[in-house]
Amino acid sequence: MGAGLFSVAGTLLLPGLAALVQDWRLLQGLGALMSGLLLLFWGFPALFPESPCWLLATRQVARARKILWHFAEASGVDPEDSSLEESSLVTELAMLSAGSPQPQYQSPLGLLRTQVTWRNGLILGFSSLVGEGIRASFRRSLAPQVPTFYLPYFVEAGLEAAALVFLLLTADRCGRRPVLLLGTMATGLASLLLLAGAQYLPGWTMLSLSVLGLLASRAVSALSSLFAAEVFPTVIRGAGLGLVLGAGFLGQAADPLDALHGRHGFFLQHIVFASLAVLALLCVLLLPESRGRGLPQSLQDADRLCRSPLLRGCPRQDHLPLLSPSDSCWAGHTPEQR
Template sequence: MWSLECEDGWTGPLGPVEHLLGWLLGCVLLGLGCDRFGRRPVFVASLVLATGLGAGEVLAASFPTLMALRQLHRGALAGASLALYVARECRGCLLEGRGQATYVCSGLELCDPPHRLAFSMGASLFSVAGTLLLPGLALLAQDWRFLQGLSALVTGTLLLFWGSPALFPESPCWLLATGQSARARKILWHFAEASGVNPEDSSEEESSLATELDVLCAGSPQPRHHWVLELRHTRVAWRNGLILGFSSLIGGGIRTSFLRSLTPGEPTFYWPYFLVAGLEAAATIFLLLTADLWGRRPVLLLGTLVLGLASLLLLAGTQYLPSWTVLSLSVLGLLASQAVSALSSLFSAEVFPTVTRGAGLGLVLGAGLLGQAASPLADVHGRQGFFLQHVVFSAFAILALLCVLLLPESRGRALPQSLQDADRLRRSPLLRGGPLQDHLPLLPASQPQARTQLAQEG
């Protein structure tokens, strides 16, 4: 064990910083890998790295070595989580809206549009359950090295379980979007046979899709990979991603302001830990009940509004409001920040195209982690500048209200495959019930183009 007191006391707050930095780098870099090499290779490689790095932490001989290994370990875990999240979303986008190949979709669309929210929020609840169980495991283990070794063992078990191609195949959605039709056809046919349907003995409608896939496979084109920087050539898609990254940044960064209002002194570890985990579960249940009923954009707008109002009231009246009011506003703000962060991630997975979804979602998650890193960085300097940090994030929350209005509604829509598909996701009226699109683009490139589009659309 190493002493982190006296002249080495400043290294204590660096623990949360390197934890968040590892997750941030893992989300960004391995998100790029998901789009270049595929979801499954990144997932398996991340689990292999996480197992080895977790075992290496047990044998660390110095504190700097431990911090470096932990940062790499968190990055590998972030890559595995991101690849699994993207693959879960991508499975539901396969050939949606075409009305063809029922036998293909029945075994593969684990997250078709009506069930995407339920699968995503269910995975979040499992994450909360793990967060709540971790202190109990630490209490039983007593020694951090034993707990770290147990973590590496669990990761290795997951590798043995999910490393099988039959249990975690490559996403056919990504394969088709990048022009790898032959590989996609093999996986689709495997799922069709596993569902008890013979691909060669099917209806006329399903046979037409089979013929289309055969034609695509005959060409055997080279894979067409895309980079997330190609979004800057789009008119609307890059703005949608920028707005959702901004919302994620605010949801992660302003959380500390509400925690400081709840515990103005030096809090015990378990009180904020269990409070944040409990509110994350409450926010997940809230999204599960409302995001499909009201739509993604109205719920995100409501969460941002509550977030901004609670932050402004605490900023202006903490010294004058009763203690129960401060407590209520802080809890409400924490709940809203959790909801905004979770919905920003789901929203971004639904508006980014398949060809850049991994990198796009990684950047949005990275923005949220960057916001969370503001608090431990302030602790390094003895909490100096906390008031200014609160003011900045409160102002950002109000600005985000205007930005959220520019987003499209993705509820019930097929996930976009290409950059062009993502650019067609236009802003729709806020109170319209169905996921319809406006007739006019939000930001037309020029007036003649807008008039031409009007004439074409009648």
């Protein structure tokens, strides 16, 4: 979520930077320079170290120990301290490093051997693709209602920020799956209404549906990435999250298609993505709920994330014991014996 807010900030600052520079070559050079600085930042392990959790999950205990010791020293804590927490950590690392274990890397193809994880990843990738791809339809419907050139750009950036704030307020309180289901439902409903009433609905209704669709689709794509980070196991979390994000970027490729084929191509594209949104709504019901659960470490742990009921009602059966503990102790005794 934090990365998404930084992305929104960059989107809002980009027009001001372009107006200040007034040369697209210089603007492109500044973007390349910032990307190069980020690559240098990521290239130094001291500035951007590897995840100790991933190192331990792949049995790279020596590297994990080195990074954990670096974190402890940077925090002013002696890793060799005899306190209970530090001694338990030292003992656990010593047990893991016994026998010189070899690193065990997992390929993304290992998802094909799982029973549940591959399905969860496929559904989240599909919802990310739909959430990013259908935004072109809402953006096209929004453009005639907002005649100003820059206003749709800032409206979309503001809706992206609003979607991220909405997720921050609801995803942890209500759960990932219900919020994703709500966002997918709103996306599909707005798309179907725009598709059916494009020639009959008034302008303010078209504007409202376009804004709702942009807000919901952005929430769906952002929550799909967050959900994927909690569903995929640690050993392949980066690769799985990359696949889901890649599906979202593939959906963004549908943005210029309507300009290439004209109005008829846009109408067909809108029909396809509206149908896919309805299908994604049904697929989200098959996902597990990851709120309140620990992150899976191995593929076996990820396969244990089974689907739970969406609505938890009152139990139909009474599981209370027939006798209370005090009564069960005196079962078989007469009142005089008690």
